[in-house]
Amino acid sequence: xxxxxxxxxxxxxxxxxxxxxxxxxxxxxxxxxxxxxxxxxxxxxxxxxxxxxxxxxxxxxxxxxxxxxxxxxxxxxxxxxxxxxxxxxxxxxxxx
Numbered sequence: 001x002x003x004x005x006x007x008x009x010x011x012x013x014x015x016x017x018x019x020x021x022x023x024x025x026x027x028x029x030x031x032x033x034x035x036x037x038x039x040x041x042x043x044x045x046x047x048x049x050x051x052x053x054x055x056x057x058x059x060x061x062x063x064x065x066x067x068x069x070x071x072x073x074x075x076x077x078x079x080x081x082x083x084x085x086x087x088x089x090x091x092x093x094x095x096x
Contacts, residue, residue, distance in 0.1 A: 001050040008043050015039055 008015075016039050020028040 001046060001053050005043070005046040005050050008039075008046055012039065012043075 016035050017032070020032050024032075
């Protein structure tokens, strides 16, 4: 969507065309105004869509980060408990 928005911004002169020369006939000015308004609405929709997509991607990345952080924490706790049980078994074996 971002590429579409950038493409629209770059091709504005081709899509909308040059403004009518003064003194412009009312019909010419109206046609140009309709083209410019339609393009502006399309550009706004594209920008909003790109923003929505960016927010959606950020939320997905945040969820993935949280999931990986939880998995890492669980692995760390599991490893620490295993190390503790091994060291306590080694200490009990040496005491006897």
